[in-house]
Amino acid sequence: MPSLRLPIRSRTLNVSCCKIKSLNFPRTFSSRGPSYSYAETVQNLKIGNDTRVIFQGFTGRQATQNAQQSLEWGTKIVGGVTPGRDGEHLGLPVLPNVKVAKEQLKPDATGIFVAAQFAAKAIEEAIEAEIPLIAAVAEHIPLHDILRISSMLATQSKSRFVGANSPGIISSIGRCRIGFQPLPTFSPGHVGIAAKSGTLSYEAVASLTRAGVGQSLCIGIGGDTVSGTSITDALKVFESDDDTHGIVLIGEIGGEAEIEAANWIAEYHRRTSTPKPIAALIAGFQAPSSRVMGHAGAWLAPGEPSAEDKRRQLEQVRATIVDHPAKFGQTMNTLLSGGRLGGINSRTFSGSQQQRGLHTLRKSSDSVRQKSLGNRRSVPGRFQSRSLIISSNAAKKMIHDKGYHASNSTSSNEKSAMIAVTISRARRCPCIYASPGSEWRETRSFPVNYGQGPDRQTLKALLEHTGFEMATSAFRIEFNTLINDLFHIFKSLEAVSLELVVTRSPSNDADHSGLHVIPERFVFDDAAINSAQRQTHLLEARDMTIPEYQPVELEASKHGIVYVKLTPEDPSANIGTLVNGAGLAMNTVDALAHRGGRPANFLDTGGKATAETVKKSFEAVLADERVKVIFVNIFGGLTLCNMIADGVMLAFKELGERMRVPVVVRLRGTNEEMGQKMIAESGLDLYAYDDFEEAAAKVIELAKANN
Known part of the structure; x- marks a missing residue:
């Protein structure tokens, strides 16, 4: 069975005139x-x-701080925009909108x-x-x-x-x-x-x-x-x-x-x-x-x-x-x-x-299952721990409210097809994935214009690919209406993925379509809720049975922390990790496993972590009884190394006996010398390093000794 792969579009590279230094690209x-x-x-x-650079939100705290640093470094910042304001900031003009800034400052x-x-x-x-x-x-x-x-x-x-x-x-x-x-x-x-x-x-x-x-x-x-x-x-x-x-x-x-x-x-x-x-x-x-x-x-x-x-x-x-x-x-x-x-x-x-690592062996088997796509729920967008997944009953109600019959399962005499309205990352647009039958096998993708929705050609192609083109006129009409309604739900409620099965029951009644819908997994964007306060009514429909909504992870998320428990079935996973930044947190777990360690969790403190955030991160890591050592791996960008050191010491002070395991701390980046000095002079039972290899080796040594 073929993998579900997102097709890649080739791009033609040309050039238009611009004040920025020109590259030697051909114009077609x-x-x-x-x-x-x-x-x-x-x-x-x-x-x-x-x-020539401008900043939008110029007079705000973050823009001001970064503009000052960039100006001192040599960046040619010529001004900025704050809506409705005229004047000066940092000795540079502040203009009320970008159109005026474009005319006057030529950025x-x-x-x-x-x-x-x-x-x-x-x-x-x-x-x-x-x-x-x-x-x-x-x-x-x-x-x-x-x-x-x-x-x-x-x-x-x-x-x-x-x-x-x-x-x-x-x-x-x-x-x-x-x-x-x-x-x-x-x-x-x-x-x-x-x-x-x-x-x-x-x-x-x-x-x-x-x-x-x-x-x-x-x-x-x-x-x-x-x-x-x-x-x-x-x-x-x-x-x-x-x-x-x-x-x-x-x-x-x-x-x-x-x-x-x-x-x-x-x-x-x-x-x-x-x-x-x-x-x-x-x-x-x-x-x-x-x-x-x-x-x-x-x-x-x-x-x-x-x-x-x-x-x-x-x-x-x-x-x-x-x-x-x-x-x-x-x-x-x-x-x-x-x-x-x-x-x-x-x-x-x-x-x-x-491939020698236990976690990788498990991951390898996952990969085989993914490529077989035997699980009919497997489509892009299904899994989003930073998105809102609603319950099966809530998804059925959405379908029912649109006038469709929502079923729980298919019968052997029904023809079915898999449908998902989600996103093509390569095309940067919504996309409908479809596969005939009850599994993701012969999957095709159909890009959709975000503003216009599915056009007639797309609807016709969907009917043909799913094998419904020979169905009754009533079924085809209702199928097309369903696709349009799904896209309306996708867009109006800001979904990440709407996955479902469409079935056709045999019928001799030409006026009866026989179309039924089985909602599989409906996922929505939590940033719309948390950042823009839109779609807040969806919070009541969350599926609270999934791991993303378990107490430790929910509590961590309240503080801007992303915590994921790894291989909960593996008792030998005994290294707790506390890292700033998602990419570095992923790489830290990878690197430890590559060197023979057994990471128990992924934890990203967030790019704007505070000492209190670090303490809360320790609490999340220590909630896992498997953890025998904690690795704090920080590279300071926005996050200051001295602030992380404050957080580590705060955790030792306030968590007391709960700090039951040794802690290895690696601090690099902004204010690293200050942070390293604070750790070294703290008098706490800490191991401090600036070299990753030395720190990782110590973490793995302690994990094995305390196992």
């Missing part, structure tokens, strides 16, 4: 004149010391520094003003707001969008920073970086800088389900950028962006005799197939490529794979100097070595 012409598309705007990613780029619930409006305003580059840093922007933004972007060729849920974009060599990246870790040089994870990119940058390897351009792809710029888009920029001599690629589970990138790299090597060296890291090898791992987009839909699939594909196109971002410095130093790494792939990250 047809008999009707120049051909324009969103793909053309990829060249707007090339920022530098002449890039090449804008940084969106507004809260998630206001971000979509700010992005739309920038698109309408035709700002060449738009970077949105906010996390938890509602998914349907981004889908609407994506539909706008697809109809124009002036503005390029980076984000959302991204640290932004930064040119070290051009001293241009649009985002909140930790500046002390960056140095000018010739390595381009494209990363889904902010924390992993920071550690990669720090590793490069410590190895004497500077960076040219670092593009934060972002961790959301739908992103404005892909890894492949970034690779296209790096290929034609004379300042970039080597490339670092950081991916994770979720979607097929890394597979698309591998396909592009293969083609790049075919057309280039001296390709730029590429090193890569993938996070999420130990992620359960049923969960979201911190980032809204970090979930593995059945049928999507696993982390191992992505690693293997990238390795096949000669990307050098590392298993921890601290290794990028040495690796790129060797590659850029023309040296041969020989067996670096097998030494730093071996697929065969990875």
